[in-house]
Amino acid sequence: MTFDVAKRIPLITLVGPPNSGKTTLFNYLSGKNFKTVNYPGSTVEYYTCKMQDKFNIEANLLDSPGIISLNPNSPDEEVTVNSLYNHPEYGTPDLIIVTADASQLSRHLLLTKQLLTAGFKVILVLTMKDLLEKKGLTVNIEKLSRILRCDVVFVNGRTGSGLNDLIIKAEKNIKELSHEKSFIPYFIPEQLSKENLLSLYSEIENLTRAVIEPIEPPDIEKINKKIKVLNPVLQEPTLQPDLFTLKLDRFLLHKKYGLIFFFLIMTTMFTSIFWIAAPFMNLVDDLFSLLASSSSELLGNTWYSHLLSEGLISGIGSVLVFLPQIIILFLILGLLEDTGYLARGAMMIDKPLSKIGLNGKSFVPMLSGFACAIPAMLAARTISNRRERLLTIFIIPLMSCSARLPVYALLVAFLTPSDKPWLGGVLLASIYLFGIGSSVIVASIINKFSHKLIKANDNSSFILELPAYRVPKLKIVLKNSYVNALHYIKRAGPIILFLSLIIWFLTYMPNHTPQIDTTGLSHDEIIHAEKSERLATSYAAHLGKFIQPVMTPLGMDWRIGVSLIAAFAAREVFVSSLALIFRVTDDENIQSSLLTAMQNATNQHTGEPLFTTATVIGLIVFFIFALQCISTIAVSRKETGSWRIPVLQLIIFTSTAYLFTLIVVNGLRLVGVN
Amino acid sequence: MKTAAELKHGEKARISDINSDNPSYKRLIEIGFTPGQEIELVNTSVFNDPMAFSIRGTLIAIRRNEADCIILS
Incomplete structure (x- = not known):
């Protein structure tokens, strides 16, 4: 050339x-x-x-x-x-x-x-x-x-x-x-x-x-x-590692304290994601509810007003609301990496991970999996052993990615009594631990059968430089978090926007101006009656009849089914889709009015309350396992070089999700939890 | 024949050879484990594996079986 x-x-x-x-x-x-x-x-x-x-x-x-x-x-x-x-x-x-x-x-x-x-x-x-x-x-x-x-x-x-x-x-x-x-x-x-x-x-x-x-x-x-x-120094000029690093490692890599520090750092990381992000999330939420209510006031009770406030603004808002959490997660990951700690974490966890067919180098990809499975799968490329790399990619979808956060946030809020707010934190933490635990079990099961499932075997190795500890360069970490978050919005944004519009269309058409008997009804009651009539005769309702047989054993109806299907494009769409289906456009914040709507909803099939403790826990279990993200499947296909692994992931994780949800919902009902 | 896997905490030794039976031997050489270099076992992980060595002014963590192919003099 x-x-x-x-x-x-x-x-x-x-x-x-x-x-x-x-x-x-x-x-x-x-x-x-x-x-x-x-x-x-x-x-x-x-x-x-x-x-x-x-x-x-x-x-x-x-x-x-x-x-x-x-x-x-x-x-x-x-x-x-x-x-x-x-x-x-x-x-x-x-x-x-x-x-x-x-x-x-x-x-x-x-x-x-x-x-x-x-x-x-x-x-x-x-x-x-x-x-x-x-x-x-x-x-x-x-x-x-x-x-x-x-x-x-x-x-x-x-x-x-x-x-x-x-x-x-x-x-x-x-x-x-x-x-x-x-x-x-x-x-x-x-x-x-x-x-x-x-x-x-x-x-x-x-x-x-x-x-x-x-x-x-x-x-x-x-x-x-x-x-x-x-002169003696000149013979071997640079043989001594950084003294401060050696001293600090005596604690951070200590046989006992090392593990304590490790869990402490991980716990701090995940709790701060929730605590620090909370006020910012409220801010975003308030902003979008204000936008939605003022636009519907401005445009009146018309279809384009509904499209704007219910379709676009609520849809986008319910997703952007968790952007603060994503930014903070990227920020903390970046800080940990820049200080030099992540390499130590990988070293400490190499032995246990190698027992289940993974590698210490799976640690960073798995950790990134809590932000998003896509960069996590890319990060798995540093694992030189192909089998370990494929297995890491395989279990990454079980790490609770940030797209699941808005879903969990909503469902956990539903389960948390208002007088016991601490219970929410405990619940969220257990969801994360449950996800990690399941990924360990899945990895060890697959590792047993790995020669059939993952056809690759070469030398397993762990050689990693432990960089000297240093003060992280905040400017660079900030810039990288910003780039990552922007990247994320650019990728997820259009899908969410597109699906919000589709779902709005499916739930609004064809009966856009329903004829109802308005005698003796107040203005608000008319709007409400119109809404339910429109939804009951919509395309989504028709579509829902096909899904109903699958949803009935779970104690759920087609409305959750439609939201679950929509969530296959991107998990967070579940929330915006529920918000659309239940027509949430109150002036107060979107999440709390969605919660009220959920509490009042009844199963259109049986007439019983739709969202009960049992069904909500069932939904959480479903989201822990189900592989519901088209982008993840696409990246998994690219990274593993064939359709084999993504198809296996889709089948195994989604059927496990359905099965476990079925067991959990009916099991809970058997023991009297409704 | 003593290998790096048998070093005790804080013990220093000089490398005499790298056993090319281990598939990772080239990477070990590339990262700096060459004959003549002095190494010191600085840390071992909670499960005694991997082990972190001080070499050429930096710290490198390798697995016990990889340390086993670093032959000391």
């Missing part, structure tokens, strides 16, 4: 080992409007953007997942390595900016050396110079640059100093490009034998010994003394 570089925008790819400051550098270089792109044919996500305007370089910038070597060890790394050689959309990078931690020079130079051997044009960015300086050492970058024959710069991740230097070097490199023909990088993974690797490492060790130097003390008289002190 050849192309004239001068005719198109050059591509700069950022590459680096994990924890080398690559993401920080990307944040400095990228403008505000970066976007995520998928590597074609897979779902490995990249960030791509133009270089910030102020740098005055016309170039595309591509960020890639961290790799430690060009010899890939997981699907994630494989895609990254392949994309370096020839990205289907962008081609081969014209310039690679590779990051390396100056205090980890010997380990991080491996990748740089491999990239240079492969023939790429490389600029090496050394980060965390301050960590090295604390030990009285620095890197002679002129010397390193001469030996490696590539440009080397220092960039400080905290202050951004050194960026200008990097830009100048990048500009120079790009200018040189236009005179050269494109190249085909030399593919090296195959020839990386043990001997190759070891000789590469000893070459790097000699190199680091040559370039790591003591910081020159200003006082010449003390030099001789200093050299004596520094």
